[in-house]
Amino acid sequence: MSQQKVAIVGAGPAGLQAAATLVSLGVSVEIFERNGSPGGHLKQWHALFPHFQNATHALNPLLNGVKGITMHLGSKVSEISHNGNTWRLLSDDGLKYESDAVLLTTGFNLFDASRKEEYGYGVYPGVVTSAQLEEMFNGQRPWPFDKSLAAPKIGFVHCVGSRDVKCGNRFCSKVCCVTAVKQAIEIRKRFSDSAVTCFYMDLRMYGLGFEELYHEAQVNHQVQFIRGRLSEASPAVSGKIQVKAEDTLMGRPLKLTLDMLVLMVGMEPAVKLTAQNNHLALGKPGFGDGFMADRELNTPEYLQVTPGLFVAGACKGPASLPDTIQDAKAVSVDVYNFLKTKS
């Protein structure tokens, strides 16, 4: 029996983990990644919730796990098709690859915050995204306020682009609540006189250690949690930002002037699958196109009855790193079992 081959689309945590697991099971894999380097979103992060683990310490084992595996960087996969038992993959840079199965680990895109026009992202320099804040922590991006400022005031807005029909996203992005709490604590540690306020709708502290992190933020770091979604951000004198929200627990409107406003951008799917006969296009998602677990997985014509096509990680729906890793391992076993029945 010749060694069976699997094409993995996306070298984020899900793709890297799946590649390592499949290779350990004796399968031959090749990875296709649209970016110039592997790691997906993880390589952008500074420290991980809930224990402030250094993100590179989480990324390095994943990268070590795929040593020796062929990885095509800068290769954006635009189409896959199958003919009998053979899958054919086509990338934008003209690569063609044939395999026995395809695993999609295309992950998510960050919500484009400029679509929530009322928050002024891209208009006021003090309005940034949670992903940009990670880069500030990493020293890869300057702070939008003078770092010598005695007592910077910083606000976090939860659910930006999530739980919002006006953005086409009804779902909760799952990780941004705890990310906000983590980032709030990091700000308080870095700027000891800072005042930090989180504007939330619900605090979804679903994971082990998350609620404890929230407690720590509230009690040890005096982070203020205000239940109310920000209505608008506007410029105040000298480059500051004034925000308005309803303090729904007080039943009164509230105003606050900030030096930096962090938007907790949600996740949107990175690709949308469209099927035509035995061709599947990996296109750009449109308004309201959900994740694969929402739509495509339940669309029998091209996933469930298409043997050899698998998906894992955050492309199915919002997921944390541990969720992603576990899912990638589990799906790898599915792939392995599928290949076994074929040989």
Place this chain on the structure above:
Amino acid sequence: MANISWKDYEKRVPDDHFFYVRSCIRQTFFPGAETALLNILRNELGKDVFEDSRHTTCTGIGYHSDIIPLETIMTMVARQLSLMTEAGYRNLLVSCVTSFGIYLEMLDMWKHFPEKLEQTRDALRKTTGREFELPQSVVHASDVVFHFRNEILKRSSVRLMNCKSGEPLKVVEHVGCHYAKIFPHEGFGGAEFPSVLSGLVESWGGTVVDYPERRHCCGFGFRHYLIQENRGYSVSNAKVKFESMAPFQPDFIVANCPGCAMFLDKWQYTLAEMTGKTFSAHGHGIPVLTHEELAGLMLGMDPWKLGLQMHQVQVESLLDKLGILYAPIEKYRLAGVDIKPPARPSVLMV
């Protein structure tokens, strides 16, 4: 729902042949504004603008104050449209933002409830014997000024800059709520990014002040000021706006709605008398212009012919900044005869 970005949204404005309807209240507050618009369109830009002296108020203020019933206002609107039909025009040009909202609302209602349109046709026929056609386009006066902003600029030697320092003037633009908040597609930039005034200011050389309460209502309301006891609500809203813009030290305010311009102007006097506070450095208040008056100044019209002496907040400081010459002696003269200047307020400086 389409995911459109309002930022660059352009509304379509016809290039010529307008049927003009006036504002009922502005004739008394800022009488020069509408004359200026007609002057600019007809004489400066050579456009065909038709007016029928038989047209009336749209009754919008009464309608929004629950005094005028729906059937009445629909028939009133129908009558204005019948005058337009009779004159052979299809492009309605509306002076007032309240009226603009009213025309759009009635047209929208008739689209969704065709039986109401039939009822209205019936009512108009029975009461006046008139017939009417629906307009092809409805534009607000500020849409037209915005549409022709570059033509106006070409004919103008004025720039919205401080003539001494060369710095752009800081302008607060205030777009009437009913301009685009009811029907976003009917306004430049929709409700989120109304560019109809900010676009004017920027293309004429000024900068727009982006302040926290920029989108707040001027306090006009409708029922909120009709009864004296209620006016505190209206004036408090204006106060919120002034307090928010004052730290930016704006050089003037421009508004496209008769109600907004008048309240932003007169309430400065009222608030000064009530609280002792003014919102500019030397106690003179922040001058308020309508978009037509601003366009008139751009085109070199005489400030007193534009009726700027009718404003509560005096405009001389602004004229000086713009380098516009004026004859102080002409300020209170009517047809060559001296008229008595109004009494001085006790707080607001004149």
Place this chain on the structure above:
Amino acid sequence: MINFGYTASESRHIDMDERLHPAIEKMLHREPSLKECIACGRCAAVCTAGYFTGMQFYRLNLMAHRGLINEMKQAARACMLCGKCQMTCPKGVNIRHGVLLMSQITDVLDV
């Protein structure tokens, strides 16, 4: 000044730009468990005073954190110090001590 027959009102907005009153900071220092409250409302649902007045302890605590010191002090007077609330609180907030400090805040804690 002229009386026009109407007055201008102050905005209902909570102004979070004001720095926390030093007395509130002292109070939070004296009774740190106040920082634990999650506004779940258990205290208010059982409150003896709350049956007949507007007493809601968690709201007093929110007032404290929003700098509404006078409203808080006034509202705290409704408490009967019976302690029912404290038995239900999932966060172990020392409510009675908290209310006691709140009701006397500017008298005993002022700086």
